[in-house]
Structure formats: structure tokens, C-alpha cells
Amino acid sequence: MPKIVSISTHQLPYSVQQENAEALTKELFHAEMPKLERYLKVFENGGIQTRHFCVPPEWHRTEHSFEERNNLYIQLATQYGVSVIQNCLQNERFLTTAIATQDIDAMIFISSTGISTPSIDARIMNELPFSDRLKRIPVWGLGCAGGAAGISRAYDFCQAYPTAKVLVVCVELCSLTFQPNDFSKSNIVGASLFADGAACVLVCGDEVSIPTCKPLPSILATGSKWMPNSEEVMGWQVKNNGLHVVFQKSIPSIITTWLGPFVEQFLLEQQLHMEQVQHFIAHPGGKKVLQAYEDTLYLASQKNNISREILRQYGNMSSPTVLYVLEQFMLHTAQQEDTGLLVALGPGFCAEAVLLRWGS
């Protein structure tokens, strides 16, 4: 079975405490939104303490065109992509010997917060000595589901090519999409929730032998589920000044009714039940999203402790978030023979599930 042999996450340069983010939002929006105080409560109630960004808070006090935001996206997504790849391929917590970039067969580059053609993976290849025969697979538009989908597509690639070494690189710079002139409730709730992040995993096929220092997860199965006619649940509205976030407040209740039957069916196909899964590795989309997972899957709240802690320390970084959660399981928690279920949801509306088993 294809295996996840290394992982890395990036520490963004500007850390902001939630009370300071709330104060800045108040300053930017109070003149235009009479009921602002009521919505500012989400900053205190959302289970988030700190978030990390690619620009300092002051950056939001001045206007920035779509062109300026996107140019910064291209520059920084490339820079952070290079950094997480280097750290993943040289990560001594998992690998006994570093892996050379020349030996990588495919790169799946996941991002939905900026636009670039050539895609960021090509720009990364101009910074690191990858093979010029590398298979490039840029994926745009899966939003928060992207990290789980990336692992799932890497699994498919390694099933087809068992000697393959595949990188999944997720970079999201949500702060560059923040709209200071959008006075919608969603924009305020989004301003309390979203953050920047970058992460990378290395997935290897069955016929790759890499010496590693600890038990690591093999990928047993993957499942995708799409909900018909749900385009308006989550996504971007593209306007002249950039990307405006669309996410319905009904998302937690949609998860409560829709996710459980899919996960149950997916596990059943592997002759498993949720009680046999030791580790629930969830994308913490928000406090109420975590609650919805617990309700629909009958999970004890402790099963979400690591996801909750990542939400507290980092906020919702979209696609890389679930990899920050996975990193904690890989470093500190999971033992040989443990089973884990990794789940994330995104625009479409869709869910991606990955079943993991820790081996020697």
C-alpha cells in the first residue's frame, strides 16, 4: 500500500492574537456596519486564539488591487512551497536519510487562494533541482478539501506507478483575499476564521524502500463524495477587486446530516466501523464543524482534541490545515497497527476521506 513517509508544515511570519484581529476588524468595519458588535463575538467564541499570516495586520489598512494581491500570492506561495518541500524531504523526525528533489516523480500542487499560470509548481521547479521529467499536477478549486484530496490523488498515482515518489504541496494565503470593503456577515465571520498556511507530504508507492525512524501511515483506501446542486454552499465569487468568500452558515448542519452516511458506507466497504478507528484526523473548519463531526459520527469530543488544538493555534488555513493535524498524529500520537481516518470538506460541495494504518 502507498505510504506517507514524511510531512512538514510552515510557520508563517506574522502571528496575530485573536483579540488584536478583532480590534482591527472593528476599526475597519464599524463605520459601515451598525450591528458589527454582535458579529464581532465570533472572534471570541470560535475556539481560535492565534493565527499566522504572510502580511502584517497593518497591510489591511490600505487598499490593494487584485493584481497586487495576486502578485504577492505568486511570490510568497512559491517561497513557502520551496520551504515546505525542503523541510519535508530532509525531515529527520521521519527520514533517516534526506531524499533528493531529483528523485521525485510527481508534484501535486494544491491551492485555491490565488491564480498563476504557469502554476506555482513550475515556479518552485525553477528554485529547486527537480527532474525536468517530473509530472506536474496543479489542483485549483477544492478549497478546504484540498489537503485530503491531494493525499488521495497521490495514492491513485502510486497505485498506478508503484515505484513513484509523489509530493503533495498545499499553500493557502487566505489573508491576501480578505476584502475590507465587503460588509457581508460572511466576510466578518471569515475574517475571524481564516488564516495562512503551507504544508507538504511525501507519498511513496509499494516498491519504494525508504529507511524511516518511526511507524508511519500506509494509505488503505480513499473515498470521495460530491453533493449535487450545492455550488452555492462554499466557494469564491470573483469580482473586480478579487476573490470574495462564499460560505453558508448552514455548513455545520449540512455536515450533520450528510457526512455520517458517507463515512459509514466508506468504512463498511473496508469492513470497518467508526469504533474500530483510533484516530480521527479532521479538517477543523470551525468550532461548529468539529461539533458536527462529533454529532454525525457519534464521536467522543476527545477524538477531536488535536483538530481543536490546531484550530486554536492556527485557525482555518483551508487545504493545509488537515496536514497540520496529521503531522501531530504522525509525530506524537499514532502507534503501530493504529487505524486513522482523515476527513476534509470543500467546495462542490464535497468530502474526501482517507483511511490510514500505521505500520512498522
Ligand SMILES: CC(C)(COP(=O)(O)OP(=O)(O)OC[C@H]1O[C@@H](n2cnc3c(N)ncnc32)[C@H](O)[C@@H]1OP(=O)(O)O)[C@@H](O)C(=O)NCCC(=O)NCCSC(=O)/C=C/c1ccc(O)cc1
Ligand atoms: C465559530 C463560528 C464561526 C461562530 O460561532 P458563534 O460565535 O457561536 O456564533 P454563531 O454561529 O451563532 O454565529 C454568529 C452570527 O454569525 C452568523 N454566521 C455564522 N456563520 C455565518 C456564515 N457562514 N455566513 C453568514 N453569517 C454567518 C450567524 O448567523 C450569527 O448571526 P445572527 O443569526 O444574525 O445572530 C461558528 O458559526 C462556526 O464554527 N461555523 C462554521 C464555520 C464553517 O462553516 N467552516 C467551514 C467552512 S470553511 C470554508 O468555507 C472555507 C472557505 C475559505 C474561504 C476563504 C479562504 O481564504 C479560504 C477558505
